Amino acid sequence: xxxxxxxxxxxxxxxxxxxxxxxxxxxxxxxxxxxxxxxxxxxxxxxxxxxxxxxxxxxxxxxxxxxxxxxxxxxxxxxxxxxxxxxxxxxxxxxxxxxxxxxxxxxxxxxxxxxxxxxxxxxxxxxxxxxxxxxxxxxxxxxxxxxxxxxxxxxxxxxxxxxxxxxxxxxxxxxxxxxxxxxxxxxxxxxxxxxxxxxxxxxxxxxxxxxxxxxxxxxxxxxxxxxxxxxxxxxxxxxxxxxxxxxxxxxxxxxxxxxxxxxxxxxxxxxxxxxxxxxxxxxxxxxxxxxxxxxxxxxxxxxxxxxxxxxxxxxxxxxxxxxxxxxxxxxxxxxxxxxxxxxxxxxxxxxxxxxxxxxxx
Amino acid sequence: xxxxxxxxxxxxxxxxxxxxxxxxxxxxxxxxxxxxxxxxxxxxxxxxxxxxxxxxxxxxxxxxxxxxxxxxxxxxxxxxxxxxxxxxxxxxxxxxxxxxxxxxxxxxxxxxxxxxxxxxxxxxxxxxxxxxxxxxxxxxxxxxxxxxxxxxxxxxxxxxxxxxxxxxxxxxxxxxxxxxxxxxxxxxxxxxxxxxxxxxxxxxxxxxxxxxxxxxxxxxxxxxxxxxxxxxxxxxxxxxxxxxxxxxxxxxxxx
Numbered sequence: 287x288x289x290x291x292x293x294x295x296x297x298x299x300x301x302x303x304x305x306x307x308x309x310x311x312x313x314x315x316x317x318x319x320x321x322x323x324x325x326x327x328x329x330x331x332x333x334x335x336x337x338x339x340x341x342x343x344x345x346x347x348x349x350x351x352x353x354x355x356x357x358x359x360x361x362x363x364x365x366x367x368x369x370x371x372x373x374x375x376x377x378x379x380x381x382x383x384x385x386x387x388x389x390x391x392x393x394x395x396x397x398x399x400x401x402x403x404x405x406x407x408x409x410x411x412x413x414x415x416x417x418x419x420x421x422x423x424x425x426x427x428x429x430x431x432x433x434x435x436x437x438x439x440x441x442x443x444x445x446x447x448x449x450x451x452x453x454x455x456x457x458x459x460x461x462x463x464x465x466x467x468x469x470x471x472x473x474x475x476x477x478x479x480x481x482x483x484x485x486x487x488x489x490x491x492x493x494x495x496x497x498x499x500x501x502x503x504x505x506x507x508x509x510x511x512x513x514x515x516x517x518x519x520x521x522x523x524x525x526x527x528x529x530x531x532x533x534x535x536x537x538x539x540x541x542x543x544x545x546x547x548x549x550x551x552x553x554x555x556x557x558x559x560x561x562x563x564x565x566x567x568x569x570x571x572x573x574x575x576x577x578x579x580x581x582x583x584x585x586x587x588x589x590x591x592x593x594x595x596x597x598x599x600x601x602x603x604x605x606x607x608x609x610x611x612x613x614x615x616x617x618x619x620x621x622x623x624x625x626x627x628x629x630x631x632x633x634x635x636x637x638x639x640x641x642x643x644x645x646x647x
Numbered sequence: 648x649x650x651x652x653x654x655x656x657x658x659x660x661x662x663x664x665x666x667x668x669x670x671x672x673x674x675x676x677x678x679x680x681x682x683x684x685x686x687x688x689x690x691x692x693x694x695x696x697x698x699x700x701x702x703x704x705x706x707x708x709x710x711x712x713x714x715x716x717x718x719x720x721x722x723x724x725x726x727x728x729x730x731x732x733x734x735x736x737x738x739x740x741x742x743x744x745x746x747x748x749x750x751x752x753x754x755x756x757x758x759x760x761x762x763x764x765x766x767x768x769x770x771x772x773x774x775x776x777x778x779x780x781x782x783x784x785x786x787x788x789x790x791x792x793x794x795x796x797x798x799x800x801x802x803x804x805x806x807x808x809x810x811x812x813x814x815x816x817x818x819x820x821x822x823x824x825x826x827x828x829x830x831x832x833x834x835x836x837x838x839x840x841x842x843x844x845x846x847x848x849x850x851x852x853x854x855x856x857x858x859x860x861x862x863x864x865x866x867x868x869x870x871x872x873x874x875x876x877x878x879x880x881x882x883x884x885x886x887x888x889x890x891x892x893x894x895x896x897x898x899x900x901x902x
Contacts, residue, residue, distance in 0.1 A: 341838075344836070345841070355836035358839075359836060450840060451840025451842070451843060454839070
């Protein structure tokens with residue numbers, strides 16, 4: 287990184303904005319919020335400084351990596367960054383094995399489950415989505431999803447991506463759709479959606495009682511315990527996702543659930559909680575893998591899985607769907623295949639409850 | 648230097664295509680429109696030329712109301728003005744008809760260069776650019792991947808891609824029509840806020856259908872493609888797979 291956050295601020299103070307615009311560092315930020323978290327005077331480096339620089343470059347149409355533009359374009363057109371059909375967002379429900387009701391306009395449920403783009407479309411993540419659906423059913427939760435009316439929450443603004451206009455359009459759509467249904471609380475599977483609802487939607491006039499699924503399940507530990515059928519005998523380490531950890535201060539709920547699972551022995555990586563290392567997928571970086579890999583020595587997901595392996599854990603437990611493909615790829619490139627497994631917490635809980643088979647996804 | 652770019656709305660194949668009850672057209676309600684990909688490249692090439700030659704770019708949106716959104720995006724990207732040519736859904740794939748509808752406006756506009764995609768996702772017959780050049784009696788080159796213009800505006804030199812990836816350099820007098828295969832760079836991205844702004848302030852000239860329209864081909868029947876053969880996955884470990892593979896190769900007389 288040619289410009290660290292500190293150097294960026296120095297360049298701004300020296301009036302050397304153009305040097306900053308030419309810097310690749312603007313696109314290497316992964317929105318881990320580590321700098322914002324540590325800044326002694328609370329400068330919003332990630333979501334204001336870097337987002338502002340990116341917004342300016344987007345406006346000028348120069349220097350923006352093509353991969354990121356493509357993700358923006360797909361999100362703008364289809365409401366998801368994969369360019370999949372908006373109508374097929376709830377196609378995964380057919381394989382769920384339990385009833386997953388879609389809430390149409392005017393309908394109501396106690397809990398509105400915001401499935402998110404990765405959980406809805408990514409084949410690997412769908413397995414964890416189905417696991418969560420089965421847990422909700424087993425807990426007899428009155429829930430529903432938005433189905434084809436759900437769009438990307440637009441965590442873009444909250445992180446450093448700089449596509450403000452796209453966020454506005456997504457926010458307008460989602461806020462309108464949410465307003466047409468009745469529910470008491472929102473459950474989200476993706477920490478980025480949690481962040482967007484918790485931080486931006488609230489600020490813009492759509493206050494929601496929102497919880498990440500790890501918080502939702504942690505508040506129901508006694509009920510879940512009664513339904514536990516099997517042990518998962520393994521040493522497990524937990525990776526704090528930036529959007530629920532550093533960004534929203536939730537460190538305990540995911541750990542409480544993991545400790546609830548019989549057989550699990552939780553061990554910590556040296557960098558945990560507010561010091562956790564990012565998976566490297568935030569702030570649009572999930573779409574900039576090749577750009578970032580060409581410019582970094584050891585990419586973040588590889589560093590992180592190596593840290594996880596050093597604890598001796600067999601399972602790297604995660605609370606965020608982006609991390610599953612990211613860490614699984616990193617495990618392969620780090621030669622850790624067979625030694626370390628990446629598992630979404632929901633899938634582990636569902637396995638312990640006997641709702642999904644085997645330790646494999 | 649005046650450049651016109653024709654942007655057609657075509658069915659987006661990300662959505663499943665549904666055949667209408669008549670069996671010869673797509674169910675319009677099920678179709679989501681998208682700007683034809685090669686036309687997006689034509690716009691990009693026009694904007695590149697605009698930057699090089701201080702040209703003006705007129706975006707010509709063809710299709711239903713969605714064409715107006717495409718025009719707003721084109722203006723946000725840098726097009727100078729916008730013409731909307733409404734074409735009923737059932738006629739959109741007929742390039743002969745489209746060429747006859749577009750040619751009066753293309754003639755009266757006095758354009759030095761008319762660009763459009765070499766193909767369209769829904770076209771039934773020959774490319775629009777070639778048909779248009781015939782109606783206007785001006786030169787045509789298709790499969791174009793880059794354009795340079797003589798400073799005095801009399802000549803265009805194009806790179807054309809031939810089958811097999813071979814390249815040729817060709818020269819035509821101007822005005823001319825070029826069918827764009829791809830622009831010199833991928834179509835640019837314009838932030839959503841700019842498109843939204845352009846939509847609010849967009850002023851389009853609407854062109855009605857001329858009195859005489861020539862009709863080309865009509866689809867007699869649409870049939871969904873079906874897979875003739877399915878891939879077979881061989882189960883088992885390496886030895887088992889190898890045994891099955893040898894058996895299959897022997898059965899088919901290959902080994």
